[in-house]
Amino acid sequence: EILMTQSPVTLSVSPGDSATLSCRASQGIGFNLAWFQQKPGQAPRLLIYSTSTRATGIPARFSGSGSGTEFTLTISSLQSEDFAVYYCQQYNKWPSMYTFGQGTKLEIK
Amino acid sequence: EVQLVESGGGLVQPGGSLRLSCSASGFTFSSHWMHWVRQAPGKGLVWVSRISSDGTNTNYADFVKGRFTISRDNTKNTLNLQMNSLRAEDTAIYYCIRAVTFHVFDFWGQGTLVTVSS
Numbered sequence: 128e129i130l131m132t133q134s135p136v137t138l139s140v141s142p143g144d145s146a147t148l149s150c151r152a153s154q155g156i157g158f159n160l161a162w163f164q165q166k167p168g169q170a171p172r173l174l175i176y177s178t179s180t181r182a183t184g185i186p187a188r189f190s191g192s193g194s195g196t197e198f199t200l201t202i203s204s205l206q207s208e209d210f211a212v213y214y215c216q217q218y219n220k221w222p223s224m225y226t227f228g229q230g231t232k233l234e235i236k
Numbered sequence: 237e238v239q240l241v242e243s244g245g246g247l248v249q250p251g252g253s254l255r256l257s258c259s260a261s262g263f264t265f266s267s268h269w270m271h272w273v274r275q276a277p278g279k280g281l282v283w284v285s286r287i288s289s290d291g292t293n294t295n296y297a298d299f300v301k302g303r304f305t306i307s308r309d310n311t312k313n314t315l316n317l318q319m320n321s322l323r324a325e326d327t328a329i330y331y332c333i334r335a336v337t338f339h340v341f342d343f344w345g346q347g348t349l350v351t352v353s354s
Contacts, residue, residue: 159339161340161341163281163341169346170331170344170345170346170347171281171331171341171344172344173340173341173342173343173344176340176342177340182342183342214280214281216281216341218339218340224283224297225271225283225339225341226283227280227281227282227283228280229280230280230281
């Protein structure tokens, strides 16, 4: 099973600043990585897929990068609505299932 | 507008059964693979099962294999998850998900809560 490890667990950032979230895969997954945002009481929402492609309606301040085992989600000019939990997910290695990271909570500093 | 509406959750005793359904609208249901993902209270996301667009291909996470069965009715735009031999650790919100290009989870329902407890 491919393990996904996100860091940090919690990130405190001020509105208007940038945030960098990391995700590491236990083995290479090419570019087959997605990022999701989840707010309290809501379902997750797809932000990024194929490492760097923004989903429909996602603002340009969200960007993804990386390949192989190291991936990054960068959120620039943080808005109040961006404070949430973020999950990365690999979808490369079947039958290794689809595995998610444990999440990074982005909170207001 | 794409909509996925789950139903069927509730309280069930250990060893019991429950059938979840997901009603889809706003898109061509029969063209998409569909998935179930669950989230235990206060925990992260865990993939459970998937089914091909025509329903002929199904896959499961090891921890539900032999207990859960995914199915779909493309004439009714409905996805189902039959859950048998439920355990306390199956307690979670279960999300119905549309996938694009098989693997990208591009739209999630609001989820239905399953609680397994005596």
